[in-house]
Amino acid sequence: MAKVSFENNMENLEKIVAELEKGDLNLDESISKFEEGIKISKECNKMLEEAEKKITILLEKDGEFKEESFSAEN
Numbered sequence: 001m002a003k004v005s006f007e008n009n010m011e012n013l014e015k016i017v018a019e020l021e022k023g024d025l026n027l028d029e030s031i032s033k034f035e036e037g038i039k040i041s042k043e044c045n046k047m048l049e050e051a052e053k054k055i056t057i058l059l060e061k062d063g064e065f066k067e068e069s070f071s072a073e074n
């Protein structure tokens with residue numbers, strides 16, 4: 001199974017939200033779409049966490065560059 005990109009996941013999530021907001025789905029279809037949306041949302045969150053782990057910042061200290069892990073708290 002091919003991995004879906006973050007951007008494609010976001011597009012799919014936006015389509016699901018639009019369908020749910022429209023209000024044309026019956027209860028079972030709405031629940032199914034909601035479950036699918038939650039699954040996509042969790043996958044996007046996982047992708048963002050993985051990307052955050054890969055980010056590094058180069059800081060110049062005393063004329064040398066030092067590589068440090070990215071922290072969202074900085």
